[in-house]
Each structure stands twice: as C-alpha cells, then as structure tokens.
Amino acid sequence: MEIKAIKLKLSQYCTVYQAELLAIQKATEEIGKIRTPTFAIFSDSMAALQTIQNPNALHPLAVQTRENLHDLSLQGKVVILFWIKAHAGLKGNERADHLAKEAALKSKRRPDYDQCPISFVKRSIRTETLEEWNTRYAAGDTASVTKIFFPNAKTAYRVVRKFNATRLTTQILTGHGGFSEYLHRFKCKASPSCICDPGIDENVNHLLFECPVFGRIRSELECELEMEINSGTAEIIMQSKKREKFLTYCSRITEMVTNRNKTS
Incomplete structure (x- = not known):
C-alpha cells in the first residue's frame, strides 16, 4: 500500500x-x-x-x-x-x-x-555562439555565393550536418572552384566569360540557374522536383528532402565545368 x-x-x-x-x-x-x-x-x-x-x-x-x-x-x-x-x-x-x-x-x-x-551549459554556449555567428554572417560582405543556399547561418549549421560534403559540393556552396570568374580573379584564366556568352561571367549563380548549356538537365531536375530551380528556391531545396538530388545536379555541373576549364 x-x-x-x-x-x-x-x-x-x-x-x-x-x-x-x-x-x-x-x-x-x-x-x-x-x-x-x-x-x-x-x-x-x-x-x-x-x-x-x-x-x-x-x-x-x-x-x-x-x-x-x-x-x-x-x-x-x-x-x-x-x-x-x-x-x-x-x-x-x-x-x-x-x-x-x-x-x-x-x-x-x-x-x-x-x-x-x-548538457545545458553546452547547449547555452552553442546557442549564443550561433547567434553571434549569424549576426556577423548576415552583416558581412563576404560569402555571397554561400548566402544563395544559406541566407541564415543557424540554418546552415543545421542543414550542413545532414549531408556529406564533397570537393564538388564545397566548390558550389562557396563559389571557390574551377569556374572562369573565380579563376580569372587569380589570373589563372584570361577571361571570366562563360562559353554560352562572352558577355556573361561564368559563376555559380549563372551555371546552376541560367546557363543554356545546362538547360536540359536543369529542366529534367525541375520536372523531378516539381519546382523551378533558381536563386530564390535554392534555400528551400537545401532544407528539404530534395536536397540530395539538387546536390547531385550541382556536382555534375561543377565537374563538367572544372574539367573543361582545366584544358582551356
């Protein structure tokens, strides 16, 4: 009792x-x-x-x-x-x-x-650290390419842990890779132009969302994801279950472009 x-x-x-x-x-x-x-x-x-x-x-x-x-x-x-x-x-x-x-x-x-x-102390420190990081990230003038995919640093912290970053995805998410515009900045290539148009710089934003050279595979992915792929939807895609297919698309384009620029 x-x-x-x-x-x-x-x-x-x-x-x-x-x-x-x-x-x-x-x-x-x-x-x-x-x-x-x-x-x-x-x-x-x-x-x-x-x-x-x-x-x-x-x-x-x-x-x-x-x-x-x-x-x-x-x-x-x-x-x-x-x-x-x-x-x-x-x-x-x-x-x-x-x-x-x-x-x-x-x-x-x-x-x-x-x-x-x-555990509470660690969580509190992590929260304060993320807040400070997010404030500096939002106010900074750098990481313009990364902000296409992750406008918010706290979201980036949560999402990046969910997939395995490769050398190709890292190049796409940072813009630091074998792209003509980036190579031209360091005098590794004579022109920053894309092969589709001499007047357009070859960068991540153009390659993924605008370049007609990759129009077919972009259109195929849009049909598969049932949504338009552009700089406005990249953030949404990265936070969704469609992320892996999108990253595969990004990696495919990056590999094709970097291989082409190695020989040009």
Missing part, C-alpha cells in the same frame, strides 16, 4: 537523468527515518542505477546516495536497488510517473534541486 508520497521540484533546465538520481537519493534519506530493516528501491532508469553502483561515478547525487547507503548499512539496514521496465503497466511505476508529471506541471514552489547539467 502507499503510505507516503513525495513530490520534488527541479529547475526547468534539469534533465530526466538528474530527476531519476534525485528520486533515488531522496528515497535513501526516507529509509533512514523508518525502523524497518529491509528495503527495496525500484527505478526504471538503468542509467541512474548504474551511476550509483559505479564507485568511480562522481555525480554529486550519486555520491550522496552511496554515502546514504553506506550509513544505512552501518545501521544494520539492507537496501536493494531494482531495475523495472518502464511503461509496462506496473502499478507503482505508473503512480510514480503520475506524481512526477504533477510536480513538473503544477508545482509553483521553488525548485528542490537546481544544479545545472553540463
């Missing part, structure tokens, strides 16, 4: 892992107030139980729990920790989950535990 229930409040930035450790630590404190000689603590958190049982784990809650268990053993009390399966219909576990939700959603008192987890 249930003879006592304790609900504890944690700060919003605390993790579920910390909540599980705190619950076990408080349970060992309550055991010290009861005269019964034998106790069992049930938890559905294998990670928390393993941390407590590992003498090398230095999490403050785990250290305090081990100290409590040691003191209880000196009092002649036997405490056994058990792992139970979560969401398996076990009455006690379901009751504990219900109380935990009530404490998280309804409790208005000050937190009983507010130690900041390392």
Whole structure:
C-alpha cells in the first residue's frame, strides 16, 4: 500500500537523468527515518542505477546516495536497488510517473534541486555562439555565393550536418572552384566569360540557374522536383528532402565545368 508520497521540484533546465538520481537519493534519506530493516528501491532508469553502483561515478547525487547507503548499512539496514521496465503497466511505476508529471506541471514552489547539467551549459554556449555567428554572417560582405543556399547561418549549421560534403559540393556552396570568374580573379584564366556568352561571367549563380548549356538537365531536375530551380528556391531545396538530388545536379555541373576549364 502507499503510505507516503513525495513530490520534488527541479529547475526547468534539469534533465530526466538528474530527476531519476534525485528520486533515488531522496528515497535513501526516507529509509533512514523508518525502523524497518529491509528495503527495496525500484527505478526504471538503468542509467541512474548504474551511476550509483559505479564507485568511480562522481555525480554529486550519486555520491550522496552511496554515502546514504553506506550509513544505512552501518545501521544494520539492507537496501536493494531494482531495475523495472518502464511503461509496462506496473502499478507503482505508473503512480510514480503520475506524481512526477504533477510536480513538473503544477508545482509553483521553488525548485528542490537546481544544479545545472553540463548538457545545458553546452547547449547555452552553442546557442549564443550561433547567434553571434549569424549576426556577423548576415552583416558581412563576404560569402555571397554561400548566402544563395544559406541566407541564415543557424540554418546552415543545421542543414550542413545532414549531408556529406564533397570537393564538388564545397566548390558550389562557396563559389571557390574551377569556374572562369573565380579563376580569372587569380589570373589563372584570361577571361571570366562563360562559353554560352562572352558577355556573361561564368559563376555559380549563372551555371546552376541560367546557363543554356545546362538547360536540359536543369529542366529534367525541375520536372523531378516539381519546382523551378533558381536563386530564390535554392534555400528551400537545401532544407528539404530534395536536397540530395539538387546536390547531385550541382556536382555534375561543377565537374563538367572544372574539367573543361582545366584544358582551356
């Protein structure tokens, strides 16, 4: 039977892992107030139980729990920790989950535990860093080609991690590659012009979205993606599931152009 229930409040930035450790630590404190000689603590958190049982784990809650268990053993009390399966219909576990939700959603008192987890610190630093990066990126005069695909640095950070960049995709996304305009800047080619028109510079924007030389494969991709390919839709495509097909198209054009410029 249930003879006592304790609900504890944690700060919003605390993790579920910390909540599980705190619950076990408080349970060992309550055991010290009861005269019964034998106790069992049930938890559905294998990670928390393993941390407590590992003498090398230095999490403050785990250290305090081990100290409590040691003191209880000196009092002649036997405490056994058990792992139970979560969401398996076990009455006690379901009751504990219900109380935990009530404490998280309804409790208005000050937190009983507010130690900041390392994961929160890392996430906060990353967020602030991205904000600063995005501000400098938006205000800067450089990376004009990259901004065609990623006007926002925070979006770029999220999307670039989802595909494997190759030498060809890197050239396209930066504009630093074997394109006539870029080669001409460094005096590696006499003219910046595209083969389609002497009056038009051969750069990423022209090659991908305008050059008639690649009109057929561009049209084929537009039919496949069911949308027009231009400097305005590049950002949308890069954030969608159509990204891989678009990058394949970009790589194909880049390889053809760089190979041609090597021999010209």
